Amino acid sequence: MFAPHIDRDYLADILARMLAIHSPTGMTDEIVAFVCDELEKLGVEFELTRRGAIRALLPGERKSPDRAVAVHLDTLGAMVKEIKDNGRLAIMSVGHWSSRFAEGARVTVYGDDGKKWRGTIVPNKASGHTYNTEIDSQPVAWSQVEVRLDERVANGTDVMAIGVNIGDLIAIDTNTEFTDSGFVVSRHLDDKAGVASVLAMIRAVKENRIALPVNCRVIFTIAEEVGLGGAHVLDGDVGELVAVDNGTHAPGQNTCEYGVTIAMMDMSGPFDRKLNHHLIDLCKSSDIEHSRDVFKFYRSDVASALEAGYDTRAALICFGLDASHGHERAHMDSFVAVARLLLAYVQSPPVVS
Incomplete structure (x- = not known):
């Protein structure tokens, strides 16, 4: 099996550029366009689904049944639930994340006709000088935070006058930092780091003209954070599906912080035993x-x-x-390990003929 080099610099560069693009679930057109442009540069055939997800093709010697690699472009975010009398915005989460990690976040509120406004998510009781110890006793809940717009607004009428509406999407700044020690600290590494790893794998396949044994569909989904995932992007001919996402590094978990982790089971049940052991053997x-x-x-x-x-x-x-879905941190070595495993996988024969 040919094992070319995964371009670490390319992976880091493409990740940094994607992290600079806001893409909460429901507002993914810009990140989709970015990835489509990158696929065109790499010479990869692709199509868009009706909903705007990407289905790319790495052709192989056998066309059917094919295999698929799935990764998602959407991130967590929020939405305007109510325009409050005090000129602040009550919000609801888009995707599943705690308001604990929203407090202090810088955000952009996206309105109609390209309008947008900057702001900060703050607790309802944000000042100790006013509320004293009550700031420590507020519950952790989305009802306990609000968006403070950086606009001259004093009440709800002022907010509506500048064009803010209920239902406007809110994107959360990433505050990305690449450290000299190889860590990337940023919101939304889930799953843009996975996307960067997949693109690095594709680049290695194309630049080294690697022959694949079977067609591989690479699908970039746009609604994983709200539970829709790959169901609306796959074709009916896929015989193997490998998703790429984050593994949690925490007490009680066995996730590999600097390598790749093969998930044996999640809430949906055990993953395919033969395919899992095939991936483990490829790692070895x-x-x-x-x-x-x-x-x-x-x-x-x-x-x-x-x-x-x-x-x-x-x-x-x-x-x-x-700290997944919070103040995330991961290491470049882990992203490269994922790309290397994907590269080995797409070159390997199908698990079952």
């Missing part, structure tokens, strides 16, 4: 640092596909991530 034969883990409160693009009735073997591979 390619000397890729790896581990196995089981996730209790987790679902991915795979879950929605299986629940929709797709008759496919399915697996999940992960980069190691600390």
